[in-house]
Amino acid sequence: MIDLRNLAFGYGKDSVIENVNLHVAAGDFLVIGGPNGGGKSTLLRGIAGLLRPMAGTIDRGRTRFGYVPQHATVEQALPLTALEMVELGASASMPWWKTLVTPRSSFHHQALQDCQADDLSGKPFHTLSGGQRQRVLLARALASSPDCLLLDEPTAGVDRQTQNSLAAMLGDLHRSSNRAVVLVTHEFGPFRGIAKRFFWVQNGELAELSVADFTGRQNQSEPAC
Amino acid sequence: MLMPEEFLFAKALWAAVMIGALLPIVGRHLVLGRAVLLGLAIPQIAMAGIAFVFLGTALHWQWAESIHEESGKALVGSLLFGLPGLLLIAAPWKRRARISEAWLAVVYLASVSATNLMLATDAVGETYLGDLFHGRLLFIGEPELKLLGVMLVAGFLFLFILRRRLLLTLTDPDYAAVAGLAVAGWTVAATVVNGMVIGITVATAGPLVAFGFLVLPVLTAGSFASSLRGNLWLSMVSGLVISITGFWLSYHYDYPLGDSVVATGCVVLIISRMLRLVPGCKARQET
Numbered sequence: 429m430i431d432l433r434n435l436a437f438g439y440g441k442d443s444v445i446e447n448v449n450l451h452v453a454a455g456d457f458l459v460i461g462g463p464n465g466g467g468k469s470t471l472l473r474g475i476a477g478l479l480r481p482m483a484g485t486i487d488r489g490r491t492r493f494g495y496v497p498q499h500a501t502v503e504q505a506l507p508l509t510a511l512e513m514v515e516l517g518a519s520a521s522m523p524w525w526k527t528l529v530t531p532r533s534s535f536h537h538q539a540l541q542d543c544q545a546d547d548l549s550g551k552p553f554h555t556l557s558g559g560q561r562q563r564v565l566l567a568r569a570l571a572s573s574p575d576c577l578l579l580d581e582p583t584a585g586v587d588r589q590t591q592n593s594l595a596a597m598l599g600d601l602h603r604s605s606n607r608a609v610v611l612v613t614h615e616f617g618p619f620r621g622i623a624k625r626f627f628w629v630q631n632g633e634l635a636e637l638s639v640a641d642f643t644g645r646q647n648q649s650e651p652a653c
Numbered sequence: 654m655l656m657p658e659e660f661l662f663a664k665a666l667w668a669a670v671m672i673g674a675l676l677p678i679v680g681r682h683l684v685l686g687r688a689v690l691l692g693l694a695i696p697q698i699a700m701a702g703i704a705f706v707f708l709g710t711a712l713h714w715q716w717a718e719s720i721h722e723e724s725g726k727a728l729v730g731s732l733l734f735g736l737p738g739l740l741l742i743a744a745p746w747k748r749r750a751r752i753s754e755a756w757l758a759v760v761y762l763a764s765v766s767a768t769n770l771m772l773a774t775d776a777v778g779e780t781y782l783g784d785l786f787h788g789r790l791l792f793i794g795e796p797e798l799k800l801l802g803v804m805l806v807a808g809f810l811f812l813f814i815l816r817r818r819l820l821l822t823l824t825d826p827d828y829a830a831v832a833g834l835a836v837a838g839w840t841v842a843a844t845v846v847n848g849m850v851i852g853i854t855v856a857t858a859g860p861l862v863a864f865g866f867l868v869l870p871v872l873t874a875g876s877f878a879s880s881l882r883g884n885l886w887l888s889m890v891s892g893l894v895i896s897i898t899g900f901w902l903s904y905h906y907d908y909p910l911g912d913s914v915v916a917t918g919c920v921v922l923i924i925s926r927m928l929r930l931v932p933g934c935k936a937r938q939e940t
Contacts, residue, residue, distance in 0.1 A: 476831045495831035508685070508824070509880045516824070519817035520832035527817045552879065572832055 435484035437474035462629035494569030517568030559590035673896025677888040680867035696860035702734025707778025731856035739848035788911015808850035869918035876925035
């Protein structure tokens with residue numbers, strides 16, 4: 429599905445992460461952790477095609493990606509509803525002439541329903557809570573029928589209960605399809621029983637770890653309160 | 654024409670109605686794309702272009718002198734500076750970045766000072782641009798009206814038909830790029846169309862009217878609409894109401910047309926915001 433060989437990604441002339449070798453297969457569920465500034469989000473943006481490789485090769489085949497950014501800000505002066513947010517996202521995977529007609533709203537409602545957000549469809553996006561926004565953004569990503577979901581800190585800024593609920597929902601979505609998931613997170617706990625492979629990014633290097641090693645590193649990297 | 658032929662200001666009324674009804678869709682892009690300052694800077698860049706052509710005429714530059722009509726000078730000048738200026742401002746989109754508000758303010762300041770300096774030695778240009786600033790719709794001729802109509806309708810159709818794609822690339826360029834859209838291409842296309850529409854509107858109606866109709870109807874509609882779809886239609890209706898009411902006030906009380914229309918727009922916006930306080934009128938629940 430996705431093959432990265434000796435890849436380096438960065439900004440300007442400075443590489444942030446180097447020598448990345450990674451294969452993502454259909455049905456994989458990858459969690460990428462690591463300290464702040466280690467290169468997690470840079471790696472995800474590279475896989476997504478938002479950054480050009482500074483070295484190495486990447487083969488994405490014909491994979492269709494659904495991307496959930498860390499934050500989505502919408503101008504408050506204009507009311508973009510949750511359903512319209514999903515409609516806009518789904519239109520990206522269509523040829524432009526097919527976006528001229530009214531989209532299949534049942535399909536978009538289904539995406540919202542899959543993300544337990546169908547009751548939010550008529551609400552302005554900017555009035556939603558952090559967890560509700562993440563559900564809608566996930567529905568938007570699903571509405572384009574992706575082969576692989578790329579999620580950047582999907583549980584950032586929400587309470588523990590919402591984190592667990594979002595993680596459980598992602599697990600259900602993953603199990604019900606053969607869709608690959610690549611997820612960058614600081615909050616590993618909710619994904620412990622859901623993810624299949626664990627990666628750690630630190631000082632610009634990527635390493636695959638066992639769940640026990642990953643948990644150990646996660647605990648070490650968390651600041652003492 | 655749906656009004657008596659003898660009505661002296663029929664063309665001005667038509668121009669005001671078309672601008673009021675169709676320009677808000679461009680304003681919607683600017684507001685949703687968090688680029689309202691762009692809507693302020695572009696008309697001013699266009700004004701600098703118009704001043705440049707008048708300066709060329711005063712200095713007897715052949716190409717500038719060959720444009721005989723003042724309205725023609727305004728059109729050429731507006732597009733001469735407005736379009737390249739807009740493309741330069743949009744250039745960072747290629748890297749999925751955008752020009753900062755501070756730099757837009759610099760562009761605005763530079764355009765205002767350049768306009769004033771170029772007009773300093775040209776009384777004809779100064780008078781023309783002074784009129785244009787107050788909204789020169791009363792003097793609009795048949796060819797300008799037709800050009801304005803064609804441009805507004807073409808721009809509206811482009812932005813309406815491709816609205817989903819354009820709004821997505823505008824509001825979330827990263828998502829759009831990951832989904833495989835050519836973000837830079839769509840952004841440049843929207844920028845060119847918006848620039849042409851705003852440039853022609855500035856050349857015929859002035860920067861005040863252009864900026865007023867880019868922002869006021871969209872914000873007024875935002876007081877009641879609970880969806881993007883509703884906002885579009887309500888902003889068009891608001892634009893129509895503002896233009897017709899402003900025109901009537903200008904005609905009846907002999908106020909400058911542009912100022913009258915924009916002041917009406919501000920009053921309508923304030924009333925709409927106050928109406929939101931009335932139970933039942935508030936379309937959406939803010940958190």
